[in-house]
Amino acid sequence: MICVAPFNQKIKKGVEGRRESFTILEKHISEKDKTLWFHCASLGEYEQGLPAFKVLRKHFKNHKIVLTFFSPSGYEIRKNSPIADVVVYLPLDAKQNAKRFINLVHPELTVFVKYDIWPNHLNELKRKQLRVILISAAFRPNQSYFKFYGKHLRQALFAFEHIFTQNEASKELLKSINYNNVTVSGDTRFDRVSSQLExxxxxxxxxxxxxxxxxxxxxxxxxxxxxxxxxxxxxxxxxxxxxxxxxxxxxxxxxxxxxxxxxxxxxxxxxxxxxxxxxxxxxxxxxxxxxxxxxxxxxxxxxxxxxxxxxxxxxxxxxxxxxxxxxxxxxxxxxxxxxxxxxxxxxxxxxxxxxxxxxxxxxxxxxxxxxxxxxxxxxxxxxxxxxxxxxxxxxx
Structure with missing residues (x-):
């Protein structure tokens, strides 16, 4: 990825941004802080999760909120989001990165949005018995989770204590791999766009x-x-x-x-x-x-x-x-x-x-x-x- 970065501005921003993530977290999060962690792949998932983030922000008034992105298109536009105290790129999904990140953030509750699954980070949360949920999830039969070769990703789904799906079909797919802690909640984007009327x-x-x-x-x-x-x-x-x-x-x-x-x-x-x-x-x-x-x-x-x-x-x-x-x-x-x-x-x-x-x-x-x-x-x-x-x- 680093070799490609000079030829692609978007990739370059992501590479450079991830280098700074741990430094930013060490500066703004202490061991004594109570925290929540919200993760979004990009801007669309941020907008999708925002209605839930706002409610959690109000409830956990004394917690610091860490917001992470994978894509520069999300980070660059929402790096000053008022919903969060710290906004960083999520470090690449290596075991060492995951352990360091979870130790620094130590979230009381983690919320992933839709589909961006990071196995090592999720497994580290599970190992430490930290709460993590997936919201507005949408699954399709052709995804790796439901194939014979998808064991690694499939195991990561079991790190979630609960998954909220957009539809009944996604719930049935999860049941097919014996994941049963599922609620068909619908899509939080409906709540998001409805708020625009106000x-x-x-x-x-x-x-x-x-x-x-x-x-x-x-x-x-x-x-x-x-x-x-x-x-x-x-x-x-x-x-x-x-x-x-x-x-x-x-x-x-x-x-x-x-x-x-x-x-x-x-x-x-x-x-x-x-x-x-x-x-x-x-x-x-x-x-x-x-x-x-x-x-x-x-x-x-x-x-x-x-x-x-x-x-x-x-x-x-x-x-x-x-x-x-x-x-x-x-x-x-x-x-x-x-x-x-x-x-x-x-x-x-x-x-x-x-x-x-x-x-x-x-x-x-x-x-x-x-x-x-x-x-x-x-x-x-x-x-x-x-x-x-x-x-x-x-x-x-």
Missing amino acids: MDNTLDFVEDFKQGKLCVVAGSTWPEGEALLINYINNHASKDVKFIIAPHNIKSNQIHNIQDKLKVESVLFSEKEQHDLKTAKVFIVNTIGILTKIYSYADIAYVGGALGNTGLHNTLEPAVFGVPIIIGNIYDKFPEAQALIDNKGMFSISSQDEFNDILTELIKEDAKRKLAGNNNATYIKNHKGAVDKIIKYLGF
């Missing part, structure tokens, strides 16, 4: 841009989805519809590539003060951290990632606002996508023609658009409550 989502510049017109918000887009959007905007969009595009990649060359291909007036977030937003057809968001609020202004949403191999991005964020959603056709690892499709609030496409047809239909048919959006909002509302089940199990 926040102030006002963005004055979006209101200035939208001007009360129907607005299509395309979030976390990749080039393959952007090509569909650009084609539609250039050739099919009526003058009464506005578009907001929030690319996943906000590097200037990618942003300008989108802008150059558009044949209509567009404006960048970074240049919004110098332009008349009212006259622009397309608003391009070349910043991070505001997409969730922007979804509250959407009449229709497109969520990127499912037309390529990057993985579908968060569809629950627009769904909670009662917005119909369009995605690509590669979503088999995202059970919530299939559920929303079955619930007739989300629509999957695989070609330009399919994209054009469904988007035009949702724009023109008010009743279908509103019904689909209501279906999504109802689905989110009906699937809240995972955090309550986790906290009840923990006894407070």
Whole structure:
């Protein structure tokens, strides 16, 4: 990994960050401190676990919380998270690292989110008889835990005193390997996105841009989805519809590539003060951290990632606002996508023609658009409550 690091900035950040983890922990955690440990693979798992983290933070007011990440995409964005007292990269999963890390942190309770299993760290927690749970877990039959060659990873699962799964299928898979301390709690992301409804989502510049017109918000887009959007905007969009595009990649060359291909007036977030937003057809968001609020202004949403191999991005964020959603056709690892499709609030496409047809239909048919959006909002509302089940199990 160290040899590859100079050629990959993301890997390099992770390598350098892990070198500092023990030093940071030794500086901020003492033997006398009471601690909790929360671990997330990346930013998505952090957002997923956050509703539970917040409740635990309130309950354990006198504990120091250590938050660890595997990926730089999580660490770099949330290294100053108010939920934690110390944020570090989790040292690589070697036995020596695990023993040193657990000795330094000595957590009273550890919470892992979804799927990032570190066998040596987990086995060390079990050896020391320290509590550890896994929340929002989602398992699939093709994973190593359920194969003849997966003994090492399978044993690591038994370090968890309890696993909270997103669905019944995951519980059944765990039972197939004789792990029975399972509760089907659902996905904590439903609690997370539902809390957004209680926040102030006002963005004055979006209101200035939208001007009360129907607005299509395309979030976390990749080039393959952007090509569909650009084609539609250039050739099919009526003058009464506005578009907001929030690319996943906000590097200037990618942003300008989108802008150059558009044949209509567009404006960048970074240049919004110098332009008349009212006259622009397309608003391009070349910043991070505001997409969730922007979804509250959407009449229709497109969520990127499912037309390529990057993985579908968060569809629950627009769904909670009662917005119909369009995605690509590669979503088999995202059970919530299939559920929303079955619930007739989300629509999957695989070609330009399919994209054009469904988007035009949702724009023109008010009743279908509103019904689909209501279906999504109802689905989110009906699937809240995972955090309550986790906290009840923990006894407070």
